[in-house]
Amino acid sequence: MAVVVPFESPRPAGLNRLVDLVAADMERVNATILARTGSEVTMIPEVANHLIASGGKRLRPMLTLAMAKLAGYSGDGHIKLAAAVEFMHTATLLHDDVVDESDMRRGKLAARMVWGNEASVLVGDFLLGQAFKMMVEVGNLHALDILSSAAAVIAEGEVMQLGTANNTATNEDEYLAVIRAKTAELFAAACEVGPALANKEKAEQAACRSFGMNLGIAFQLVDDALDYGGKSAKLGKNVGDDFREGKITLPVVLSFRRGTESERAFWNRTLVEGKVEDGDLDAAMAMMAKHHAIEDTLGRARHYGAIAKDALALAPDSPIKQALEEAVDFSIARAH
Amino acid sequence: MAVVVPFESPRPAGLNRLVDLVAADMERVNATILARTGSEVTMIPEVANHLIASGGKRLRPMLTLAMAKLAGYSGDGHIKLAAAVEFMHTATLLHDDVVDESDMRRGKLAARMVWGNEASVLVGDFLLGQAFKMMVEVGNLHALDILSSAAAVIAEGEVMQLGTANNTATNEDEYLAVIRAKTAELFAAACEVGPALANKEKAEQAACRSFGMNLGIAFQLVDDALDYGGKSAKLGKNVGDDFREGKITLPVVLSFRRGTESERAFWNRTLVEGKVEDGDLDAAMAMMAKHHAIEDTLGRARHYGAIAKDALALAPDSPIKQALEEAVDFSIARAH
Numbered sequence: 199m200a201v202v203v204p205f206e207s208p209r210p211a212g213l214n215r216l217v218d219l220v221a222a223d224m225e226r227v228n229a230t231i232l233a234r235t236g237s238e239v240t241m242i243p244e245v246a247n248h249l250i251a252s253g254g255k256r257l258r259p260m261l262t263l264a265m266a267k268l269a270g271y272s273g274d275g276h277i278k279l280a281a282a283v284e285f286m287h288t289a290t291l292l293h294d295d296v297v298d299e300s301d302m303r304r305g306k307l308a309a310r311m312v313w314g315n316e317a318s319v320l321v322g323d324f325l326l327g328q329a330f331k332m333m334v335e336v337g338n339l340h341a342l343d344i345l346s347s348a349a350a351v352i353a354e355g356e357v358m359q360l361g362t363a364n365n366t367a368t369n370e371d372e373y374l375a376v377i378r379a380k381t382a383e384l385f386a387a388a389c390e391v392g393p394a395l396a397n398k399e400k401a402e403q404a405a406c407r408s409f410g411m412n413l414g415i416a417f418q419l420v421d422d423a424l425d426y427g428g429k430s431a432k433l434g435k436n437v438g439d440d441f442r443e444g445k446i447t448l449p450v451v452l453s454f455r456r457g458t459e460s461e462r463a464f465w466n467r468t469l470v471e472g473k474v475e476d477g478d479l480d481a482a483m484a485m486m487a488k489h490h491a492i493e494d495t496l497g498r499a500r501h502y503g504a505i506a507k508d509a510l511a512l513a514p515d516s517p518i519k520q521a522l523e524e525a526v527d528f529s530i531a532r533a534h
Numbered sequence: 535m536a537v538v539v540p541f542e543s544p545r546p547a548g549l550n551r552l553v554d555l556v557a558a559d560m561e562r563v564n565a566t567i568l569a570r571t572g573s574e575v576t577m578i579p580e581v582a583n584h585l586i587a588s589g590g591k592r593l594r595p596m597l598t599l600a601m602a603k604l605a606g607y608s609g610d611g612h613i614k615l616a617a618a619v620e621f622m623h624t625a626t627l628l629h630d631d632v633v634d635e636s637d638m639r640r641g642k643l644a645a646r647m648v649w650g651n652e653a654s655v656l657v658g659d660f661l662l663g664q665a666f667k668m669m670v671e672v673g674n675l676h677a678l679d680i681l682s683s684a685a686a687v688i689a690e691g692e693v694m695q696l697g698t699a700n701n702t703a704t705n706e707d708e709y710l711a712v713i714r715a716k717t718a719e720l721f722a723a724a725c726e727v728g729p730a731l732a733n734k735e736k737a738e739q740a741a742c743r744s745f746g747m748n749l750g751i752a753f754q755l756v757d758d759a760l761d762y763g764g765k766s767a768k769l770g771k772n773v774g775d776d777f778r779e780g781k782i783t784l785p786v787v788l789s790f791r792r793g794t795e796s797e798r799a800f801w802n803r804t805l806v807e808g809k810v811e812d813g814d815l816d817a818a819m820a821m822m823a824k825h826h827a828i829e830d831t832l833g834r835a836r837h838y839g840a841i842a843k844d845a846l847a848l849a850p851d852s853p854i855k856q857a858l859e860e861a862v863d864f865s866i867a868r869a870h
Contacts, residue, residue: 237690237693239690239693239694239697241693241696241697242690242693293655293656293659296632296651296652296655297651297652297655297656314696315632315633315651316632316633316696317693317696319629319632319633319655320629320633320689320692320693320696321689321693323629323662323685323688323689323692324686324689324690324693326659326662326685326689327682327683327685327686327687327688327689327690328686330666330682330685330686331679331682331683331685331686333682334675334678334679334682335679337675339670339673339675342670342678343667343670343671346663346666346667346669346670347663347667349659349662349663349666349667350660350663350664350666350667351663352659352663353656353657353659353660353662353663354573354575354578354660354663356656356659357573357575357577357578357653357656357657357660358575360577360650360652360653360656361575361577
């Protein structure tokens with residue numbers, strides 16, 4: 199279906215510019231991904247490609263490619279590092295679905311529903327192993343340090359999330375610590391390895407890392423808002439998934455804290471005790487509207503988006519810089 | 535309880551010599567392990583130490599230390615690499631217990647029974663991430679290559695095992711391919727990084743790798759024999775675990791292939807259909823005795839043990855070489 203955008207629209211240009219600018223490199227990344235999921239153990243490419251081929255935006259590897267370009271890197275290492283970043287992300291998704299007992303992922307049955315939890319855990323491990331192999335092949339110790347540290351932080355964030363799951367006492371800072379670790383850290387690492395490969399100065403690497411970190415936080419905040427409807431339907435994931443899984447995201451944190459006694463009893467019944475009845479999702483969304491929880495979650499996202507853009511401010515103007523700024527706008531505009 | 539060994543016994547000296555020779559280094563490895571399981575997310579040290587502190591022999595990190603010594607390595611890198619090897623092993627155990635739905639590990643409740651499958655998957659990921667961080671800190675690209683390749687092969691072997699699980703048609707070669715990948719590869723990598731750190735010649739690295747690979751195969755074969763009683767009780771694991779989980783190990787492969795029609799029906803009922811009745815384990819062990827399946831499994835183990843020892847034959851005689859040879863004898867003698 200075509201989407202008609204009136205030409206005077208203030209809508210951001212979306213991801214088009216970024217997609218176009220890294221298209222040639224991305225083709226090589228895709229070929230690498232395909233080659234590196236190959237195995238004589240046929241279940242490995244089956245499970246891996248079920249998820250990898252199912253239409254993720256590949257935003258994270260695009261960021262690695264874009265940052266390498268921004269840094270003027272002229273080698274080949276960014277291709278394998280971008281593929282490694284996507285493998286790390288895919289491994290996390292496979293393990294997440296097992297941990298969350300999710301049925302669906304990107305609008306398809308989750309891999310664990312087709313091949314079982316066993317295969318999801320082990321193919322995730324395989325992809326992590328392949329990711330590290332590719333990083334080692336690139337041979338840049340600084341990039342290795344960035345990505346291996348990220349792997350540990352991401353796992354730490356996932357464990358941390360177990361502690362906040364179904365816990366309505368979670369506050370905004372605790373929520374933020376979780377999404378920094380489990381989502382934003384990979385965005386940050388994906389961005390930082392570009393200038394690291396190009397041996398750029400520390401300040402420049404820190405700027406790229408900050409861009410990724412804040413974009414990642416904004417991205418996750420918008421994701422969490424979209425799970426309660428945002429202002430439009432969300433592709434590939436169903437409204438209410440987080441609610442049914444008892445996930446404590448910022449819209450819930452804000453609604454719980456701003457709610458009445460009886461509203462807090464509602465959140466405890468549905469998210470802590472897991473007793474969800476017909477109409478509860480609508481009731482939850484009504485409370486969020488009453489307390490401006492979605493609105494304020496998106497406001498927080500805009501805050502981090504602005505930090506991301508300012509992080510790149512010292513870089514000279516260029517098409518790739520413009521494309522990265524537009525990627526921030528796109529990540530936030532998904533909610534409208 | 536003290537074990538009384540008559541002094542004229544032909545029993546191998548066991549692991550004592552190896553343990554003594556690497557004791558000083560091992561203390562540093564243990565301190566590193568403790569420091570690296572630390573996290574503000576309290577569940578991480580809890581889960582990690584539940585398993586790490588529960589009395590594994592730490593044979594794999596001992597091999598890394600011993601091979602570094604054999605190679606005359608004088609740096610510090612072997613400490614972190616040995617800790618990384620133990621973390622990779624522990625991560626595999628955590629994930630294995632989830633995949634196998636095991637209740638017990640090393641004579642204690644499996645971590646997943648105490649903290650849940652979620653924590654076992656995610657703390658495993660955390661340990662893998664920490665393992666890679668430590669390797670990167672050592673900064674030797676060759677060692678990184680060896681260990682990251684091993685991580686991918688191990689995961690591949692685990693997925694391969696999903697295909698042989700509950701499949702009585704598995705033959706000895708297929709079984710061997712699985713244990714090479716899932717067990718012996720880490721032994722091989724643990725041994726190979728020692729001479730790699732010391733920049734030894736290719737032939738010497740290959741010899742150490744071959745020692746580890748064949749010791750690992752022998753070790754797993756004996757483990758699989760012990761699960762059906764071997765000739766004595768096995769520490770920390772219960773006789774019959776593999777049987778109850780429907781695992782296809784060499785004792786089963788041999789018994790199935792050498793069995794009568796009605797015996798094969800027995801194996802298919804118990805291992806494929808999972809219908810296990812009282813007395814079935816005894817019946818299984820009786821069939822194994824009839825077909826010399828345990829005896830021949832241990833014979834295969836001695837075969838690989840001999841290859842392991844010959845792999846080290848060109849190394850000049852030294853206490854550490856003797857200790858490594860005794861480790862092979864020990865691994866096999868566990869069955870007697």
